[in-house]
Amino acid sequence: MRLSDIARALLKVSENRYRRLFETAQDGILLLNAETAQIEDVNPYLIDMLGYSHAEFLGKKLWEVGPFTDIKESKEMFVELQKTGYVRYENLPLRTASGINIEVEFVSNTYDCEGIKIIQCNIRNITDRSITEKKLARHTKLYAALSQCNKAIVHCASEEVLFQQICRIAVQLGGIDMAWIGLVDAQTKIVRPVTSFGDSSDYLNSIELSVNANNPYGGSPTGAAIRENRPHWCQDLLNDPALLPWRVATQRAGWAASASLPLLRRGAVIGAFILYSREINAFDELARNLLVEMAVDISFALDALISESERKRATEELRIASIAFESQEGMVITDHGDRILRVNQAFKTMTGYSANEAVGQMASLVMSDRHDEAFSVAISECIRRDGIWQGEVWNRRKNGEIFPTLLTMSAVMGGAEEITHYVRMYTDISRDKAAAEEIQRLAFHDYLTDLPNRRLLMDRLQQALASSARSHLEGALLFLDLDHFKTINDIHGHDTGDLLLQQVAKRLTSCLRECDTVARLGGDEFVILLSDLNALPIEAATQTLAIGEKILRVIGLPYQINTLAYHCTASIGMTLFNKHEQGAEDLLKHADIAMYQAKKAGRNVLRFFDPEMQEALNVRAILEMELHQAPEKQQFHLYYQIQVDEKRRPLGAEALIRWNHPDRGLILPAQFIPLAEESDLILPIGQWVLETACAQLQAWQQDALTQDLVLAVNVSARQFRQTDFVTQLQSLIQRYAINPKLLKLELTEYLFLESIKETIAVMNTLNETGVQFSLDDFGTGYSSLQYLKLLPLSQLKIDQSFVRDIVVDSHDRAIVRTIIAMAHGMNLDVIAEGVETEEQLQLLLNKGCTSFQGYLFGRPVPIRQFEDLLRSPQE
Structure with missing residues (x-):
């Protein structure tokens, strides 16, 4: 298998895993471009939460989107994000598209995605929790206010002092924004404020209240409470039509809800206790009960204050009434x-x-x-x-x-x-x-496995680093990724995958000590934190290796899920730590890198992080930067490797891209194509290869020696899945006026792992115009006869990994014989690549193979050398 194929497969697994997590996350996720503040993507959960469409988010700056336009600090928030890469808001108010106010927990982190800094904002709706907490806090305050009110009733010797204390307690302890007591003028029937507490002076001076129902100012809740001798509650002041005469003053003061409770002396209503809140629906059932009880207690106190003799008798009643x-x-x-x-x-x-x-x-x-x-x-x-x-x-x-x-x-x-x-x-x-x-x-904790999640893991890792620095004992971090887990999900469904992950979590936990931690980062990724290992690094490494090997053995045991048995392995990357100066994120990255080294080593193995890997990554970063400059500097060239028949007559060639680097020399595709696939460069590079190949076919058609040669071109899965790929290719065929039957597209089996119906439709459309298809590296990926019989192929290509040891390996000979027989049975041509010796050639001929490619016939060379090869006699 080519390194490029491995890289493509790993990249696809990583991309799919992140996309699945992104799409199914139970928190809202918003991705921001750290440089432009433009929104790159949002997940479905955030769309459902806020009620805005996907299109209303994309491409806009954070403060231009509906829910964030009400936040004055949106720009400052973004500046803070750019400066620190992290921001957190515990109770951030937002407004949904339908006008509903919600509170969210807003947490963001910055990470690098293909050279672009992306800010990932996690947004969790905590409205219900916030409402519950506020309600509990209000109740608690009201209970405290009720208790202090009763204490004031016992101690206050005059009505004036009592009223002042009651209003103060209601605001300072009861969570009320403003409280006042008004008494009725017996002659005018106007309610006169006698005391108040809170921000009230301007408001009380601007309103007039009457208990006379025929008076224009007699329709207030306070007037009604006094007339009817019962509490009146207004949970939404600004939208109550009965309160129109006071709406302007109410709106200016910011009141949203009010409570008016009648006060009695010797059984007759003398006034009211009025309370205001800046929150609508502020007075729930329990709050109403407590305030009614407070008003009743005040009325008891008023009776008690009439005379000293009555006060002594009323004291005991107040204790009970409280x-x-x-x-x-x-x-x-x-x-x-x-x-x-x-x-x-x-x-x-x-x-x-x-x-x-x-x-x-x-x-x-x-x-x-x-x-x-x-x-x-x-x-x-x-x-x-x-x-x-x-x-x-x-x-x-x-x-x-x-x-x-x-x-x-x-x-x-x-x-x-x-x-x-x-x-x-x-x-x-x-x-x-x-x-x-x-x-x-x-x-x-992770919702599926109940293991610690990334947040808790990073907290424990920070503690472990500090502890390691104090104790001088080594610790270790193991990054575990299940092998081919995506295949289980694709074939058996996500429910089965989830059950498997739960069993894996239990097995991992069983392998560890009580002081260790196993966490799930998401998907099939787990991290194990080992603490208090040996102080000597070599001994600590031995301990870590032993635990890792135990984990591999336990993970590799069969899984029984819904009466079926499943097998699964894992790849583990490991790194040691013993200094507080080491960053938690760096350690996790090191273990992750080591895990990918384990994948490359064949899976189901352990690998320690090697600092040389980091140096290789640095070189890779420089190479990626130079790769972006290569097209502009015209450093890409096509090389051609000849393909021959059983008599060594030229049939055509495979076009192979090479990067002619001014300092590094000739760079093979395996070194730079994976980098191109991780960025948008793979598309222009692929387009350049196709166009150069078509131009070469046009030139060959003018020469009798080359006019019948077929040119094979490798096409990446990403390039093939472009929505306008058919249009692009047909345009090239028409522009260069080539015979499409002489153009052969080589596709790998990984292209058919998803969207197979759409892929076959594209192949059929191109095949109808004459373009041929060859299935490259057949047998090395996820070969399936179910889709193979549906593909409009003209050729199967035997991978060089089977040809290399065909002379000495009976298994390879059996595989090659099977592929050739299958191709013939399906009326397909078959070509073997990587033929380097006469012995290999003879074995392939004996098994019925009639087309060949390899060093035995010619290495990949520039066009001039290739054409010279065509003109030289073939042995």
């Missing part, structure tokens, strides 16, 4: 010694204890043993100092199950400023905790 015993949260009241006096239904449901079982017991009844005494002491000190404590606590149900809760604990003060009671509110956060843990797991 507890939402019918809420969904578990509530517990204890005495000053922390003995339980009362529990609500939610607490009983949450813990499994009945009221009879709980009352009289210490509050530690439900405390788990996950917290030590110091934890309890810290809570007590905080309560004595601040009057309140809030945090996560692990509790224990009656059945022994331990579960997480959010605990808010407040102290109730007596007249002598001594603690008389404690109030505890428990919120079961088991589901939120599980959801957060799952989100964390998905962020750092």
Whole structure:
């Protein structure tokens, strides 16, 4: 097999693997040109997420595309990307094409793609998670505000101070943007602000509210709440038609939602407690319950403040009223010694204890043993100092199950400023905790195998590098790639491939120590991180080799999937590390390079990274740069190798490109065609070869000696799959007025691995014009009789790898005999390449081969030498 064929196959596997990951990723992916800021590509998931078409993204700069035009910092973001190559936004707001606001996690990295710097932006929709977190944060703040409100009620000696404290607590602790209290003027029925907190002065000065329904300003939620003695909620102020008189002032202030709760004194409504939020739908059911409870408590306080004698009687009622015993949260009241006096239904449901079982017991009844005494002491000190404590606590149900809760604990003060009671509110956060843990797991683990993903691997690798620098112990990184995994996917389907990957993951894990890490980068690529190896590099290498060989053995065992047995091998690249100065990305690259060396060595083998490989890569980079200049400097030339019949009469030639480098001399295709295929150069080079070959055929047609010669030209898969390839070739045939039957295109079997129907259609179209086709390197790729019988071929070409040892290897002789018999059975010509000795020629003749190519008849030479060869007598 030619090196160019191997390179092409490896390149195709890599491209397909990345494209499959790109197309099926469960995150949005956007590829930016780092130089121009133009969007090169987006994956389907991002299109679905944002609602814009593929065409609306491509070719535009980042800040020109709908979802990013609202972000003032888009250009600054891009500048940061160019400067550092990395940027991360935890909660980036975007607007979809349908006008829906979402929040995303935006992470980007820069990498080099064929000489072009590409910025890969991973965009994950975290709207639901963000909404849940904000809702939980709002609830937590409101619980804290409710607790502090009740504390203020107990301590405030006047209505004015109480109102000020309530508004301040609602804004500072409750997460409300603005709060004010208005009382009704008995004569004018106008609602007059008596106190407020937050950014409110301009807004309150610009509005007028009335409780008179016939007044133009009587239709507000506040007026209705006071008239009807019930709360009024407006979740979208700007779109409520009833609020038109106040829309301009509301919009200027930025309010999006409001709550108006009536305040009572001795059972009569005297005013309202009004709260504003800059978020629509800010008041969900729990928030509404808590605010209603707060308003009820304020009303209780107003009654209590009427007289000192009534205040003492009301104090105990307020303590009870401050507890939402019918809420969904578990509530517990204890005495000053922390003995339980009362529990609500939610607490009983949450813990499994009945009221009879709980009352009289210490509050530690439900405390788990996950917290030590110091934890309890810290809570007590905080309560004595601040009057309140809030945090996560692990509790224990009656059945022994331990579960997480959010605990808010407040102290109730007596007249002598001594603690008389404690109030505890428990919120079961088991589901939120599980959801957060799952989100964390998905962020750092592969969804298919549950192995660490690239992000977690790089974090552990950084830790391993630091640890290695401290301990002076060696570590190792192994890059594993399954051999021919794409074939399993193509033949048996992705479901089978996924099941195989899961089994591979389990086997890899079983081979390692607890301190080691195995991660999946994606596709069939795995990375193994070994820590704490021997301090001596040679000993560490021996350890690594032993583990690698164990992995190869385990991976190579049969796999049982859906009653069928499968076989799989792997190629592994390895590199050692022992210095913190070594970069994690460089180490991964070294292991990757070594893995490809293992592939080239025949697969199912291990290879260590060699610094000489890096030097070879540097030379390769220079060669690639010079390759881009070669066409302009006219350094490409066609050489011609003669093809003869059984009597050594010329039948034609194969056109072979050569690069005549001014410093390196004559460079063979195997050294530069893989580079060309990795860039766009393969297409112009292929076009130049075809055009030069057609021009040569035109010249031959003018000479009686050469007018019947057939010229064979190699065509790459990428060139053949161009949508206008047929048009290009037909145009050349017409321009040079050549006989198309004298042009033979040599194709390899790799061309038929995908899009075979389209490939056959192109071949049929060209074949109808007279162009011939030869299947090059037959038997070295993925030969399939199923497609072979459908191809409009005129010739099979026996690869030189079978000819080379035909004299001494019986297996090669059997393969050659089979190919020749098959070709004859299908009425195809057959030609053997790489014929160098008379013994080889005679064996091929005896087996029925009638066309030949090789050094025995002539090496590839420039056109003048080739034509001289034609004119010389043939032996």
